[in-house]
Amino acid sequence: MRGRTGSLADQVCLAVIAERPTHGWAIVKLLRADGDLGRIWSLSRALTYRSIDQLAEAGLIEREGDGRRTELRITTAGRRRTRRWLNEPVEHVRDLRIEFLLKVRLHERSNSDPSALIDAQRNALRSALDALTADTPADPVELWRHESARAAQRFLDRIGTT
Secondary structure (H helix, E strand, O other): OOOOOOOHHHHHHHHHHHHOOEEHHHHHHHHOOOOOOOOOOOOOHHHHHHHHHHHHHOOOEEEEOOOOOOEEEEOHHHHHHHHHHHOOOOOOHHHHHHHHHHHHHHHHHOOOOOHHHHHHHHHHHHHHHHHHHHOOOOOHHHHHHHHHHHHHHHHHHHHOOO
16 A cells, blocks of 8 residues: 555545554444445445455554454554545545545544535535536536536535534
């Protein structure tokens, strides 16, 4: 993972481990379809453990225990990466639904105020949203993009006030 941000799965697993030392099965539970994070975006057990393995190989987490009951702990490098990722706005309107919502929820889980992220997100997408809502849609694809952009603007305006 050196030199790149890592997959969404890697980032989410790392952020969960940053909250407190935990076990792989606890992360799997959070990311099940009915889990706290899984209701936003779910991840299979196999992919969760693959991310945990990659995070350990990259030196972003450490494993402690006998293999049967292994506790996962974040390293200093992992904590830095998590802090940076949690506060970076997403690049595309389409990423609000999953990645941005995950970041907001992870802030909430850590009792961290997401307002700086929300403000950064509004600023990052402002020109794209303005461009998508400026013209009258001429076909169904443009109409979809136009209405999605309007909904995204309303969402970003309201999320900061809830």
